[in-house]
């Protein structure tokens with residue numbers, strides 16, 4: 001799973017993971033600073049439009065039992081991450 005996977009680093013990471021043969025790459029991104037058209041297209045990439053701050057959404061994506069989680073969701077390169085750290089906090093691992 002890649003949170004913020006529709007962003008600059010995330011899209012490149014997802015493309016590479018897919019090329020390297022990852023069984024499934026799940027992107028969780030709320031598109032707050034990204035565009036859906038920028039998400040790489042591949043059979044093993046799926047996109048979930050949602051926020052890491054939404055517990056129900058997190059439970060839904062963790063049901064897929066991701067082996068690895070790359071946490072890239074952030075308000076990057078602006079003052080928001082500094083002013084509002086709770087909006088981009090790391091989330092708890094919800095796996096069993």
Ligand SMILES: NC(=O)c1ccc[n+]([C@@H]2O[C@H](COP(=O)([O-])OP(=O)(O)OC[C@H]3O[C@@H](n4cnc5c(N)ncnc54)[C@H](O)[C@@H]3O)[C@@H](O)[C@H]2O)c1
Pocket residue numbers: 003004005006007008009010028029030031032033034050051052053072073074075076077087088
């Ligand atoms: N770009 C760089 O050169 C660089 C260098 C070093 C570290 N980083 C770090 O890598 C991370 C990603 O950077 P980036 O350049 O890809 O930024 P980016 O803004 O392109 O991507 C961040 C993504 O997070 C998503 N997002 C924001 N809040 C979210 C939320 N609550 N739930 C789900 N998705 C949310 C945005 O829609 C966006 O797609 C950041 O932590 C940044 O500090 C980036």
